[in-house]
Amino acid sequence: MKLSKESILGLIALGTFLFMALLAPGFLSSNNINSMMFQIPEFGLLAIAMMVVIVTGGIDLSITYIAALAGVGAALMLTNGFGIFPAIIMAILFALACGAFNGFIVSKIGVSPILVTLGTMVLFEGVILAITKGSSISGFPDAYSLIGNGYYLGLVPFSIVIFAIFAIITGLLLSKTSWGRRVYMYGSNEVATLYSGVKNSKVLMKVYLYAALLAAISAIIMTSRYNSVKVDLGSSYLLQSVAAAVLGGTNIHGGYGKVIGTIYAVFVFQFIRNGLNLLGFHSSLVDVVIGSILILVLTMNFFSDKFKKKQEQKNASQAA
Amino acid sequence: MSDYILQMKNISKTFPGVKALDNVQLEVKKGEVHALIGENGAGKSTLIKILAGIHQPDPGAEFYFEGKDAEIKKPIDATLKGVSIIYQDLSLFPNLSVAENIYIGRDSGKKAWKKVNWKNIKRISEKALKELEVDVDINTKVEQLSIAQQQLIEIARAMAFESKLIVMDEPTSSLSSSEVEKLYRVVDKLSAQGISIIFISHKLKELFRLSDRFTVLRDGKYVGSYDVDTIDEAKLVNLMVGREVTYEKNQSQVKTGEVIFEVRDFSKSGNFKDISFQLREGEVLGITGLVGAGRTELAQSIFGINKKDQGSLEIHGEPVDIRSSEDAVKKGVAYVPEARQTQGLVLDQSIINNISLPVIDKLNNKFKFIDRKIEVEMAQQYIKSLDVRPSLPELPASKLSGGNQQKVVIGKWLSAQPKILIIDEPTNGIDIGAKTEIHKLLRRLANEGIGVIMISSELPEVLAVSDRILVMRNGKISGEMDVNQATQEKIMNYALGGNGKQHESVVIEKEKVSQEV
Amino acid sequence: VSENTSGSSEEGSNDSGGEESSDDGEMNIAVVPKLVGIPYFNASETGAVQAGEELGVNVEYTGPTQADASAQVKVIEDLVSKNSDVIAVAPNDPASVEPVLKKAKDQGIKVMDWDTPADKELVDLSVKQVDDEEFGRHMAGKLVEAMGTEEGKIAILTGGLSAANLNLWIDAAKKEFDENYPDIEIVSEKIPTDEKQQVAYQKTLDLLKSYPDLKGVLAVSTPAPLGAAQAVQEKGLQDEVSVVGSALPNDSEPFLEDGSLDTAVLWNPKKLGYLTAALGKMLAGGEMPEDGQEIENVGEISVKDDGKTVIMGPPADFTKENAGDFDF
Amino acid sequence: MKSLFKQKEFSILAIVLLISSILTFVSPVFLTVGNLLDLIEGNVVIGILAIGMTLIIITSDIDVSVAAVTTAVAVSISYLFGFLPDSWISVLLLFLFAPVIGLVMGLFNGLLVSKIEIPAIVVTLGTLNIIAGLVLYITNGNYVNSTSFPQSFLSFSNIEILGIPILIYLLAIVAVGTWFILKHTLIGRSVLAIGGNTQSSVRVGINYQRVKLFVFAYMGFLAGIAAIAQTAYTKAVDPNGMIGLELTVIAAVVLGGANIHGGRGSIHGTLLGVLLLAIMQNGMILARIDTYWQNVVTGAIIVIAVSYDQISYKRSQDKLANIEVEA
């Protein structure tokens, strides 16, 4: 039997779901399922954004602050009487500006991403503080709050639909377009791509812009869900999104990573958090469990890989 | 006790999907130079890696050192037995000094807290470099050296060990003739000292020059071992390839076609100066010279990878401005780099993805998505026409043998259908069969109207393929000639700046040239 | 596996709350702090849990591990799914809990805020430890008192620039200075200390250096006064520089001892927790508290005119004399 | 090459000097012995951790669990105080226990990275969650303050030699010791070697798994020492006190010229990196920069610093004349 990393993780996600369904009271209750569906998109989008960057062998530590800044952009428009669309546009513009800044320094100047984004993380946070003086901007029109709290056709949350759409788009971009192909190739060997006439800087720039775009979408959902924005909007998602990406099978050194894997990872985290909350676990124990899962799964991968290799060896040598 | 330093018996190695070695044996006498030959992918490197303890053989393998049966589980086991190995793809530490690179490994297995003895390192490395007649400052970081220089450091390391058995996997592939001669002398010296040497190469000439015995592999199987005086080149080739290989020397008449490519006074400080030349329709232009002459730097500047200080280009009469490799490809210039593994290929990715990389944009269907079907077909076509083995399009390039990797790189550029093809050391580590194929290929491309510029340090190759030959020395063109006036002596004169002594050492009688290729 | 066991205190071992609560007939009151695992909210947990036992209701005290708005909302959403009868929230960001509290109300769950106010319109009941205005002014007064002069330079440390209630207090304090002590000069914008004693300590060191004539430090948020005091203590400036701020007595003791911290102003968070749970029970039972009502273990409470804003009482001052008498 | 290698640290040194001179100009206090000592003492913990992190980054790995590990050890120390008698022996014992506790946690990371071959960032993300979670669960975030510290420890932490606080000596010892390991011991050279090229290191018989195990264990060991420094410095144990510190540590190391892709890094560079961050922190108030703009300034300086470094590095690479072209 040959199962990809991703599908194994999918089974694990299913497993945790069933496990929690059995143990956690009200896990399957309609409004719990509902609240989970409301909780997934904002984190899911950030995790996918992080995944795309990691595929290039980089990392974007500024992603949550890009999101926060985008949120501020939207909030400023909304609280100054502009409509929803201008607000959304502004959010995206703010984010793209940040993405372009990261992208420029990474691709044109060639500083390693972790350095750049360590800096811009502080920088963007600073910009938000300078704009908001640290206080939160809130009080958005109800129409806006529908994005994050409303339902599509009265049953599926809007946000989850948006999430699904962007997940699919990302999947297609990565696996089917020449940009996506170059992202993977760059991730495995940037010198070779350069020697093959690939404009690395273009590829990278697009990556950071795209990540920023996803962050903006996530920000729009968050701001509308929480009806306010503050400097720390979603800041707790930073390391989590890295964790989700790698748990999802993304190679931290670049060159490999799939949207679906990341999504499964997000589900696993979601089911565990939610389930343990329902079981009344102390919140800090939830972190412990998440951490353990992360390590356990990857340890499992390691041994199953080893096992597979052995099998192949055997088959091959028998064949010969 | 036995007069064999090493005996390896019924060695098999199965990689997922490939049976790289099938019940192979290898016996090396004390103090002999033992040639290990076979086509690309025959399993030479794999056999060596097993000897080195990097790969584990399939069960049933037997090792004997000096008659005593031995076990090799880890690299250190081999080292302790006095085996040191020069790998086909170098194993140096770019961030460490030359001295340390030469010394490193001797303390392996010693206590972690052992204090390193810098004096000792200095002494040993300087001695080794002196024996090799290499002059680089031992404090230079290796990343600062050209590939050729790095190759020499690797050799120096092996010599610095008091090894009983030194394995050289294609050590001359990126050396220029004069350095090759140095190496030959070292080999003679070593075997005179009673040190045994396993020498892997695709250059039959040098094998006959050096070896006492041959072991031939074909498709991972053991063909046989032969004393040098019981065999000749033709027979040997027959054994390797399993068929007759016919050589031919380029019978070129001066090409008078229109100029399709022109380089005007290219200069880059510290690399090359005032380089101007033309390339005519149907012509193969050979650029040769000693390693470090600046050829690669020149090629990289033409291709837009490196900035140039000044200079201009014309393709088919119209000036083109190339600022990046992307421009180059757009304008129809292709460059096959000399560093296959790092610059030529994305090793972790499949053969297909590598071949389609430069043209991936052109494969879009109407949805702007890559048309996988076309892509696969295209890849298949080149895998076939270049006879890449194993011909598994989805196999990661890393799993190919050196020679087959090179074929993939060439395939990659053919897919881009370039106007101008610059190819740097095209047949490094490529076996005689594939080599002649590639030479034919280059000629064919030229005849089809692609301008071919071939950078090569291998004179016979230059003579066999080029119509016209440029010789570079210290970053300048020191000579230019048509192939039918060219001789190796003449070329070496230009390359060395008329240094008589050096030059004698590399004279090779002309008539033999044709055969070496 | 109930989070209540995690109480620092001995009486942590009640297994009510948690999973089985939804089945049995008892009342479920969820109390959500800004974050769990800091001394202040541990103290209020102790109080809330105690109330739960004494009044025979299930008190579930749970919150995020970081003072992060989105994380807190998730916790509340999960509580809504658990159909608690009452949810009392100390919002990290008042606006951000609005939607989820709406959702809770729609499901007939009574919602209240405590410690930090949420949206007035939304909550059925609002429990405040003190009146923010009063509290801010009170701290300002205490500082001037400690300085022993109505003029001079002072600096203000805060837990974080974006903490709503801290900002309220600081603004009130500033007003107090402007109106009644015009000769007091505040040297710089409020300085953030990331809710960390060490940061407060370093910032204070820097302050003392760049403003050698600094007379006082007003440190808002529980770790800040400790850090400030530590700096003063180490530089031996107890007599030159006065420190007043909001801190818990136990943590403050070593600094109150030698006067490096002059007064810690706060309220009894344990009582606050107790009061929240107690009022939660009333609310679930459909009653509303009245002004001047006596709550056992807490004391006399006051209710604002809007009829649903409860003030626990005046701020409590902790000094070297009384600091020892408290167990939080 | 030497010149170039200096280059890398040189550019950061330049920036440090630049900012320092600006600060000296705007605030007379900056260049006072007192301030500099405060400044250094305040960053001893970061310094010690950064030194450990340097080795890890040289091997092209990373450890985001350092802050959590340090906190965990600090908490253990506060428990140990309960058992240890109030005497100098206890302080010495502390220097035995704390590093060992850290070492154990480091070993755990190391085993997962080297033997199970899970990427370091993933492993340490995991352990970060686990350790931080457990610490918070067990302590419930309660401070332990100096009242429950043995007097001997307090007086230890107040020791000054030649007017210089003991903690600064501690940092110095760690720095010199680690420099020696890196420069003059086999294991140290192996660290650089596997950073430079893992495959080659395998071929020359370096046991790179053991080396990786070592760097993480050593990181844990230093985290133990850092925990003592932290406890001595704050005279309190705050389970939440170091959240997020790991990023500062990493920033310091990479600012100091260590190459995140391995092979490059030096102790003095790292110390410069720590210094740069320290000066910026310290400078904010001295330079009386408006609270709301401080992060903008800090962030901008970091970005500029790393960009400048990269640019000057590129330059020096280009300048490398490969062959002397005859005129």
Ligand SMILES: Nc1ncnc2c1ncn2[C@@H]1O[C@H](COP(=O)(O)OP(=O)(O)OP(=O)(O)O)[C@@H](O)[C@H]1O
């Ligand atoms: N790591 C690996 N995994 C799978 N297959 C491998 C691996 N390494 C080598 N092979 C296969 O084993 C066979 C022998 O490869 P090897 O490198 O030994 O050939 P070689 O004789 O050295 O060729 P060349 O002269 O081109 O270097 C080839 O078919 C190659 O594809």
Ligand SMILES: Nc1ncnc2c1ncn2[C@@H]1O[C@H](COP(=O)(O)OP(=O)(O)OP(=O)(O)O)[C@@H](O)[C@H]1O
């Ligand atoms: N990757 C590199 N890094 C630093 N210097 C290099 C590098 N490659 C080449 N050089 C230097 O540039 C000079 C020209 O090297 P180049 O490779 O262009 O010479 P060449 O004629 O192409 O010889 P070959 O390509 O056979 O090594 C050499 O002196 C070499 O030291």
Ligand SMILES: [Mg+2]
């Ligand atoms: Mg080979």
Ligand SMILES: [Mg+2]
């Ligand atoms: Mg070259």
